[in-house]
Amino acid sequence: MLRPSEGLEIDGFKLGACLHQGGFATIWDVTHPLYRTPMVMKVPTILDGYDGPTIVGFEVEQMIMPRLVGQHVPRVMGVGDFSVMPYIVTERIPGKSLLQLFKTAPLPVSDVIELAARMAEAVHALHKQHVVHLDLKPDNFLRRETGEIVAIDFGLSRHDELPDLLAEEFTIPMGTFPYISPEQYLRQRDDLRSDLFALGAMIYELATGKMPFGQPERLKGVRKRLWRDPVPPRVLVPEIPDWLQEIILRALEVDPNNRYQSASQMLFDLSHPNQIKITARGLKTERDGFWTVFRRRRKMRKVRRFAAPPTMLSQIDRAPILMVAVDLSPEMEELAHRLLTWVQRMLVIQPDSRVACVNVIKTARIGLDPTTTDDGENIHVARLVTLKAWAEKLDLPEERLTYTILEHSDPGRALLDYAANNHVDHILMGARGHSSTRRFLGSVSSQVIAEAPCSATVIRLVQTASEEEAAVI
Amino acid sequence: MRLAILTDIHGNREAFSAVLADVEQRAIDRIVLLGDIVGYGPDPEWCADKAAALVEAGAIAVQGNHDNAVGDRAESMGKVAAAAMDWTRPRMNEAQRKFLAALPLTQELGDILFVHASANDPGDWIYVTGAQRAMGSFRVCTSRLIFCGHVHVPALISCGLTGQVQEHEFRIGAAVPLIRSRRWIVVVGSVGQPRDRSPEAAYAILDTGTNELSFRRVAYDVASTAAKIRATGLPEVLATRLLKGE
Known part of the structure; x- marks a missing residue:
């Protein structure tokens, strides 16, 4: 198997500088005589010997990404074989990930709404193409110069018409702990509403500067979100309007059935804030009391999975x-x-x-x-x-x-x-x-x-x- | 190139014709028959002739256990299958018998292997009913794609770079990319006697250009075939299982 290096030529692509070196992959600037679009190549870092998770994650990306179209995903130019060197070449989206922006949170409410709507729009575009992302986080969103949000990194994603290579492979929950949904903790990979939970966690962070469930390092810490509610955003930042708290806390509901039922419905509320009906969620001024949390914890102890929709499109059609x-x-x-x-x-x-x-x-x-x-x-x-x-x-x-x-x-x-x-x-x-x-x-x-x-x-x-x-x- | 892969036709003329009519409309370059052209069904003569004509015109075909049983009385079979075979044998003419006996157990096309039952010991008619039973096939050959039938229930199994074998869920009609980092076994469902609780005839399409596979189902006149089975005096269970798809 070839290793990537500057100057390497493969299938007509010529590698330039290494732009990013992550834990699981490296990103390279590449050119090709037939393409004028600026492009990048992602190459998984496969360790010698058994490296199942990295390989399967990359296989999932190779399977799903070429099928996606539209402004909200990077266009795929080429895919490389594992027998020579595995890679995916996509158009290069100029600009940085939203991570930089998240570091400046809390943002003014108007900016939060604008960005939240753009993110929801991108997520809806994925869902309509049968894909649940399942690893939405600030690092996995890029922004085009025209403003559209682009989702990247589909290594944990699920396409509901394709075999789920990850399903049987690993038994631990996968995702990024601060944003992972309760059902993902329970190893469910078939619910588009998991992405809405992650969106809710991100909007919370944009609006308050804090993560709703902190940054747990162990799975045990992730499990807590099945019964422990986050601090209401308005407690942290009083300027946040009740309707925004309503949107955030609804997206963060533990049971997917109590959340928004589709990204488009969430987007609809973000675009019509004055028509949102404020419930107890929007008016909440403190976290739930000891007994409420205690009861919820007892109830959640028995929960093994949440009811998931039969297919993605049926869920979108239902809602x-x-x-x-x-x-x-x-x-x-x-x-x-x-x-x-x-x-x-x-x-x-x-x-x-x-x-x-x-x-x-x-x-x-x-x-x-x-x-x-x-x-x-x-x-x-x-x-x-x-x-x-x-x-x-x-x-x-x-x-x-x-x-x-x-x-x-x-x-x-x-x-x-x-x-x-x-x-x-x-x-x-x-x-x-x-x-x-x-x-x-x-x-x-x-x-x-x-x-x-x-x-x-x-x-x-x-x-x-x-x-x-x-x-x- | 687009291949239509059909298997386990089992003398069911109505199902075979319906699938071939569907194949006509889907820009198929080559047909592959994975065996068991006869046995169970009421029209073995027509199906054998049709298969021979397809092979004459360029189709790839391999032999199934029922095809072998026509000339080989030593082939061991279940009670119902044996009864149906006793009914089938005298109906086959010389040309049909020769055609079925001459079919090879395996055929290859580039990096694809075609076999009726299992790539390991193809003449032993092993049922590939899951990841465990598929391992042998992956072990004995280097083909990237293995197509087989015999089970009458479609399945998709892969073998990854680290040797892990897993069975996958799939959706009828959705094109699945058979990514090159894995080797794949495609168990094609039966044309003439589906057993996965759907009476519709099953087959599969492989597009070698896009490297995508789709499982397909085709509705056909099951009632006619069942009526023929009853009229000929073949075991009643063969009629009811067609109607129920089991």
Whole structure:
């Protein structure tokens, strides 16, 4: 087996300087006559003799990384065989890992939110591609010059459609102790919500400058997080708003079922802080008392595993963001009612969905913007009240509902932009029948259907024969 | 190159045709038959002729224990298998008997080995039912990929750089990269008599270019085959197990 060194040429790649020397791998600057993109090569440091964990971790990376696409992962240019020299060549992401930034924590709340949202966005991108990272920590996030966060180091990851080379191999829990989730401690490697726990721990650290569970050196110290709750962030930094504490502590819930159910739902809360329902979590001012912790410890003693979702995509599908575009005009009352029934039906099959109710106020293309006038204000408030009244009949807890009034000259565009920006999974909207004289409004739904970045369902009222005749005339 | 690997057809014409129709649509360059073309099922003649025609056209084929039993009465078999073989033997014509008897026990293609049961002692028909039983195969040859059948339950087993052998879970239809740091045994599920609680015909596709493997399942008219088995007087259990996939 070859050892990497400056000047070495392998499969057309020429090694430059060694950029980083870690415990398990070295990173080299490389060039290739066919590629102009700056690239790096990662070579595992395989000790002589038995070095199972390093080898298998690298095999996992070689298996998973070439399958990932998009802005949130480094692009893979080449993979090297173990028989000559194992390596992975990827594009070089300029800039440092988030580790430097974490060292400057606590950061101002606005920076925390911005970064947390970017991280959640990257994690959601991985989850949608069947991958749970399982070793999220500041060192494993890089930032592109354009701002997107890039996840690296997939040596402990799990792709839910590929064999898990690590599953049967090692019996100790794997991960980085300050960020590892309770279920990972219990050796579960199949739950995307483990990554949300790690995200929660990182946001905690960004906001307070402290790690929620300290830096345990032994497994025994990791186990404690199954019953011992972290100090509420607001105790450490009083400037932290209650809604941010709510987000952090929800992500850090011990039972995955009590956490955010998908990264996109977490991202949704980070983007709409004023609509977060504050529970006891957000208002907590001290750690749980002795007896609560004692009882929890007794209960956790018997826990061997937490219920995990059958597959990653099924979990994402179970917990979607459902956007409902409602037309509140008086003549559309019956359709709005129908739409409500359909949302209720969807909630039966997708019990963890978030419902985003959206209504658009059409503004003039040019000229006076009605929202700048007092009248405009009133329209906005009135619409919001009507929208809330409509959604009330869903009988959904407040934290799973949001209301948004958009103002735009092009209602279809406004709905599409909202869906894209909020990682909406499914759009539900009503459409007037083709008999409608107001063809213009009917075209909003066709525009949304044609251009939606996700699934879209249109609800129509069943037409009676006489209506159809009327339409022909 | 894309290979379609089929095994344990067992005289099931409906399943064999359904899989071949699926293969047609998947840009396959070469077909591999891992043996047991006849036995159990009601259409051994058709299946043997079809297999011979495929081999004529370039397919790779190896011999299974049932194929051998057609000409070799000493081949030991279970009660049901023996009864079905007694029914099958007289139906085979000279050409079919010759074709089945002449099939080799193993075939190689580059770094891939094809065998019906197990690479160690291929004529002993050892069932590769897990990591433990796979070790022998890894030991006796240097091939990077070993494809076998005989078990009727698909499985994926690897042997790592440090010699550790492990069985992996897989998902039907998902392409698995058979990474080169390991050697792999792919136990292909049965076309004509699946036993993993799914009645759908099983086969596998290997893309040697991307080095990816996918296990596939194909629905076919099980009821027809079961009806034929009943009409011919073959043991009833052969009909019910097709319907249940066990």
